[in-house]
Amino acid sequence: MKDIKYKIDSVKEEILSIEDKKYKNIFESLLSIINDMADSIKEMDYKQESLEESVRYIDEDIIGLQDELFEEVSIEDLIEMEEEYVEIKCKHCNKPLFVEKESLDNKKDIPCPFCNNEAI
Secondary structure, three states, X not given: OHHHHHHHHHHHXXXXXXXXXXHHHHHHHHHHHHHHHHHHHHHHHHHHHHXXXXXXXXXXXXXXXXXHHOXXXXXXXXXXXXXXXXXXXXXXXXXXXXXXXXXXXXXXXXXXXXXXXXXX
């Protein structure tokens, strides 16, 4: 970006040395447009860097979530989960649900996530 600004400044010096008013006005207008474009490009570069950094952080967060969600489960963990949860079927939509045994023992209302009715 510094290289572009340097080149624009060089062209500006050349334009200032033009004697003919007609051509000088045209070139000054073009130089103004070029300066505006250079400023826009600089702003886009800044936003692009910011977006890339945000995407990098989001990517790291997603990788962390994937690691948590898809971590390997041992046989012992599965047995322990099997002892804590019971599979039931919703009395309204007949879809299977896994519910903590403790909730069943306490006779708590268990809403079905599929049909939003009481599952048992």
